Amino acid sequence: MSSGYDGAPMVACPHGHLNAWNYKFCGQCGSPIGVVAFPDDDAVAEDERPLRRRGLAVGGAIAAVLLAVIVAAVGFLMTRSSTGDDEAAPQAGGFTPGTVNPAGMVPACTTAPLVQAESVDMTADGMTVDAAFMSQCPGGNTEASTSARITVADGQRDIAAGVFDFSTAPLTMKPGETARRTLVFPAGTYWRTTEMFTGAPQLVFHPGEQAEASTAASSGSDRLVAQTVAQPAHGSIDGVADAVLRELRDADYGYVSGSLANRWVPQISAKKSGLVVDGRTLTSAD
Known part of the structure; x- marks a missing residue:
């Protein structure tokens, strides 16, 4: 690049002809001159385009997912707000206060009354x-x-x-x-x-x-x-029955020995554990 007679910058074409600094083509021979413009997006090399397209596709997918999450969250909050802020949270026993079963009764819980x-x-x-x-x-x-x-x-x-x-x-x-x-x-x-x-x-x-x-x-x-x-x-059923029979015997012993001993008394029957009656072995529970 050089200067003209009036100090304005000049550029030379490939053939040496001087032209004004803003000429894109030589005024004498028509050859292109000056700085080549930066290529537009459409001029990007073909081997670079797939990479850019993949990047745009991934970005678009992420944006779609974020949009779906935001919509779901807003819908959930709107549903919760429509049911009222005083909705009771579940308490012990797996039920909420005031909840009843189809029979109109208080729900059952796992703790015995x-x-x-x-x-x-x-x-x-x-x-x-x-x-x-x-x-x-x-x-x-x-x-x-x-x-x-x-x-x-x-x-x-x-x-x-x-x-x-x-x-x-x-x-x-x-x-x-x-x-x-x-x-x-x-x-x-x-x-x-x-x-x-x-x-x-x-x-x-x-x-x-x-x-x-x-x-x-x-x-x-x-x-x-x-x-x-x-x-x-x-204990067991028969064990309790055996203990009660001994308890009854001990409680009656004083009266029997003092008032009934050596006397005739009516006795309908007498049985004890282990006795076989009609093919059945009796137990203390019997």
């Missing part, structure tokens, strides 16, 4: 216990077990044990409230009578298999009779 004996009497049906039930779950509890085991004991001394079916008359225990049922232990499900203990016995509820909600329709009955004898709280 507390049971207390309010009165115990001997009746023609057997040992009858008026019991109060209290849920240990924050939201209450509905007991609809088909095979609940309830044991009655005086400390370590077993009194009764039976299997009860709550499915025909489900027991609903609302939070902070007491529900009541009359439990009947027929002959064969109790070992000690009310004369053999003092004070209120201890009742323990052992949940069994829960009935389906559709079959747990309340019949309105508050009286339940044990279906069969159950495993006592301490």
Whole structure:
């Protein structure tokens, strides 16, 4: 590049002809001169275009994913806000306060209810216990077990044990409230009578298999009779029966030795454990 007579910059074409600095072609021979312009995007080499296209495609995919996530989050927040800010979170027992099952009862929980004996009497049906039930779950509890085991004991001394079916008359225990049922232990499900203990016995509820909600329709009955004898709280059925027989013998010994010894008394029958009667070996429970 050189300067003209007036000081303006000049450029030479490939053939040496001088031209103004802004000429792209020589004014004398027409040859291209000056600085070659930077190539446009369309002039990018063909081997570079695939790389740029891949970059644009990846960027577009990422943008689409981010857009989908944002739309989903906004939809979730709008749904939550439409249900109200005071929606209760699940509590212990796997339910929310106020939630009920299809039968209109408080949901069942995994914690057994507390049971207390309010009165115990001997009746023609057997040992009858008026019991109060209290849920240990924050939201209450509905007991609809088909095979609940309830044991009655005086400390370590077993009194009764039976299997009860709550499915025909489900027991609903609302939070902070007491529900009541009359439990009947027929002959064969109790070992000690009310004369053999003092004070209120201890009742323990052992949940069994829960009935389906559709079959747990309340019949309105508050009286339940044990279906069969159950495993006592301490020891085995025959072991408890054997201990009670010895207890009765020891309690009667003083009176028998002082008032009945050497006297004729009527005796209907006498049996002991291990005796075979009509092909059956008797046990202490018998």
